[in-house]
Amino acid sequence: xxxxxxxxxxxxxxxxxxxxxxxxxxxxxxxxxxxxxxxxxxxxxxxxxxxxxxxxxxxxxxxxxxxxxxxxxxxxxxxxxxxxxxxxxxxxxxxxxxxxxxxxxxxxxxxxxxxxxxxxxxxxxxxxxxxxxxxxxxxxxxxxxxxxxxxxxxxxxxxxxxxxxxxxxxxxxxxxxxxxxxxxxxxxxxxxxxxxxxxxxxxxxxxxxxxxxxxxxxxxxxxxxxxxxxxxxxxxxxxxxxxxxxxxxxxxxxxxxxxxxxxxxxxxxxxxxxxxxxxxxxxxxxxxxxxxxxxxxxxxxxxxxx
Amino acid sequence: xxxxxxxxxxxxxxxxxxxxxxxxxxxxxxxxxxxxxxxxxxxxxxxxxxxxxxxxxxxxxxxxxxxxxxxxxxxxxxxxxxxxxxxxxxxxxxxxxxxxxxxxxxxxxxxxxxxxxxxxxxxxxxxxxxxxxxxxxxxxxxxxxxxxxxxxxxxxxxxxxxxxxxxxxxxxxxxxxxxxxxxxxxxxxxxxxxxxxxxxxxxxxxxxxxxxxxxxxxxxxxxxxxxxxxxxxxxxxxxxxxxxxxxxxxxxxxxxxxxxxxxxxxxxxxxxxxxxxxxxxxxxxxxxxxxxxxxxxxxxxxxxxx
Numbered sequence: 001x002x003x004x005x006x007x008x009x010x011x012x013x014x015x016x017x018x019x020x021x022x023x024x025x026x027x028x029x030x031x032x033x034x035x036x037x038x039x040x041x042x043x044x045x046x047x048x049x050x051x052x053x054x055x056x057x058x059x060x061x062x063x064x065x066x067x068x069x070x071x072x073x074x075x076x077x078x079x080x081x082x083x084x085x086x087x088x089x090x091x092x093x094x095x096x097x098x099x100x101x102x103x104x105x106x107x108x109x110x111x112x113x114x115x116x117x118x119x120x121x122x123x124x125x126x127x128x129x130x131x132x133x134x135x136x137x138x139x140x141x142x143x144x145x146x147x148x149x150x151x152x153x154x155x156x157x158x159x160x161x162x163x164x165x166x167x168x169x170x171x172x173x174x175x176x177x178x179x180x181x182x183x184x185x186x187x188x189x190x191x192x193x194x195x196x197x198x199x200x201x202x203x204x205x206x207x208x209x210x211x212x213x214x215x216x217x218x219x220x221x222x223x224x225x226x227x228x229x230x231x232x233x234x235x236x237x238x239x240x241x242x243x244x245x246x247x248x249x250x251x252x253x254x255x256x257x258x259x260x261x262x263x264x265x266x267x268x269x270x271x272x273x274x275x276x277x278x279x280x281x282x283x284x285x286x287x288x289x290x291x292x293x294x295x296x297x298x299x300x301x302x303x304x305x306x
Numbered sequence: 307x308x309x310x311x312x313x314x315x316x317x318x319x320x321x322x323x324x325x326x327x328x329x330x331x332x333x334x335x336x337x338x339x340x341x342x343x344x345x346x347x348x349x350x351x352x353x354x355x356x357x358x359x360x361x362x363x364x365x366x367x368x369x370x371x372x373x374x375x376x377x378x379x380x381x382x383x384x385x386x387x388x389x390x391x392x393x394x395x396x397x398x399x400x401x402x403x404x405x406x407x408x409x410x411x412x413x414x415x416x417x418x419x420x421x422x423x424x425x426x427x428x429x430x431x432x433x434x435x436x437x438x439x440x441x442x443x444x445x446x447x448x449x450x451x452x453x454x455x456x457x458x459x460x461x462x463x464x465x466x467x468x469x470x471x472x473x474x475x476x477x478x479x480x481x482x483x484x485x486x487x488x489x490x491x492x493x494x495x496x497x498x499x500x501x502x503x504x505x506x507x508x509x510x511x512x513x514x515x516x517x518x519x520x521x522x523x524x525x526x527x528x529x530x531x532x533x534x535x536x537x538x539x540x541x542x543x544x545x546x547x548x549x550x551x552x553x554x555x556x557x558x559x560x561x562x563x564x565x566x567x568x569x570x571x572x573x574x575x576x577x578x579x580x581x582x583x584x585x586x587x588x589x590x591x592x593x594x595x596x597x598x599x600x601x602x603x604x605x606x607x608x609x610x611x612x
Contacts, residue, residue, distance in 0.1 A: 015411055015413075020328050020409075021328075021409075022326050022327075022328065022402065022407060022409050023402075023405075023408070024409065024410070025409075025410035026409075026410060026411050026412065027412055027414065028411055028412060028413045028414065029414070031413050031414075062368035062369070062371055062372050063368070065368055066368050092398065092411075094411065096328065099329075101328060101329040102329070103327075103328050103329055103330065103331075103332075104330070104331040104332060105321055105323065105332050105334055105398075105400065106331065106332065106333055106334060107321075107334045107337050108333065108334065108335070108337075
């Protein structure tokens with residue numbers, strides 16, 4: 001089983017409007033609701049790839065119930081979310097039909113009480129022995145200590161379970177120091193961590209800070225990986241138009257899949273790039289286009305970076 | 307008991323953001339949730355004024371549950387909402403802290419099945435005999451016949467219960483023909499109904515179409531009423547800055563309160579203007595400032611319009 005942790009789960013809501021104008025009133029023509037939060041998205045993609053996944057983290061309130069109801073129908077995915085008194089946050093993506101642009105509104109998430117954080121730590125400790133790998137994903141809700149991921153990484157390492165960390169800011173800085181197996185920052189997150197805007201330098205700097213492998217997502221420029229086996233760059237054969245929402249979560253899912261298979265790094269990157277590009281090409285955010293995935297798996301060739 | 311009907315109830319959500327920019331991602335700093343829909347708002351104001359109120363209409367899904375949970379704590383207010391399979395809509399008001407402007411996103415509301423509409427008609431027929439007055443408020447959710455309000459008005463008239471109608475567009479046009487006791491359009495709704503942009507002419511034209519009394523809200527220019535007893539205009543002694551959300555619903559509440567007391571029209575208008583202005587002055591949308599209300603009640607003097 002692969003374990004994904006989403007401390008700040010979300011009910012992701014997408015609104016379609018004719019044209020978003022500040023200060024105006026808008027009729028929403030379409031409403032789509034999906035369970036969200038990075039680790040939940042990673043879990044859904046892993047389940048779609050045929051893995052057994054357990055998702056944990058927090059869920060509460062009517063929005064938490066909506067998230068859990070929707071997860072219940074996902075084959076291969078086990079819901080081990082810990083109940084909290086506060087309500088799971090909503091994220092609202094407003095899609096402007098005229099421009100195709102998306103405007104995002106993200107609620108902060110519920111306040112987590114110390115006893116709730118304690119209940120999560122117990123649940124996590126109980127799940128680790130059954131996990132082949134664990135992914136720690138996304139932002140921390142209010143009340144969770146900023147060093148939370150560092151503690152979860154140390155617990156996983158003590159249990160002999162490899163860890164991937166995908167977060168930003170101070171939780172990333174503290175987490176890296178606890179020596180996770182893989183981190184997957186984007187260029188901005190990596191620059192904030194290392195102070196360097198040069199992706200190659202920054203990727204190496206992040207390794208020196210404690211990450212065993214660093215896979216940086218560079219948007220349309222693909223992936224750059226610095227690992228104990230070497231450095232590679234993977235790029236798509238052509239620019240792919242589409243919706244990048246969830247592309248990073250798909251890359252994380254592919255990296256986890258390669259991690260538990262103990263695949264060579266170039267193979268992991270090939271899958272991560274193909275799956276991530278296939279997510280950009282899918283009509284709905286957070287899904288992936290299987291044909292694009294298969295096609296790109298044949299065509300992507302990561303190149304060694306000297 | 308005063309009965310208010312809200313066929314398209316809502317969970318009203320207010321988000322506070324630093325500055326709303328289309329195509330950007332925003333952290334919401336504050337989330338406020340309130341039960342909404344015009345008739346629900348009218349009911350809350352009536353309950354705050356000491357009236358016994360029953361609210362009916364539809365509620366469903368997690369959002370409907372959130373609406374009902376919050377109504378359960380309102381003293382003087384009885385929840386007679388009819389359950390439906392679809393989810394009660396959300397409305398999102400995004401308040402831009404920098405400009406103070408509000409951007410509104412309104413979901414369309416759940417599809418109402420014919421059997422659900424039938425269940426509502428039964429509930430409404432059962433509630434009418436106990437009502438001193440009924441208010442029919444707001445838009446119609448998908449699936450409810452466009453002539454719905456006309457039928458509800460006829461049923462109320464048959465039961466000897468006076469009716470106030472507050473809606474717009476085709477439901478208003480059809481409703482007016484069924485001869486409601488009072489309608490409360492704003493200037494735009496009245497112009498759409500009558501084709502005239504002159505408020506006085508349009509107000510009289512609406513009476514000829516079937517409304518016994520027409521009270522038009524003119525925003526900061528106050529209220530204009532054409533009734534069987536005469537015509538009046540009521541304006542605030544000074545422009546009051548604030549949030550106009552809910553001001554129209556407060557005017558409706560005051561008009562209903564005056565209707566069941568059989569108060570003279572100038573008294574009803576005095577209350578309607580004072581309560582509506584006190585709502586503009588309240589810090590939270592849909593509440594009213596009691597001091598402003600009392601103060602304006604002393605100072606507002608409706609003037610006869612020849």
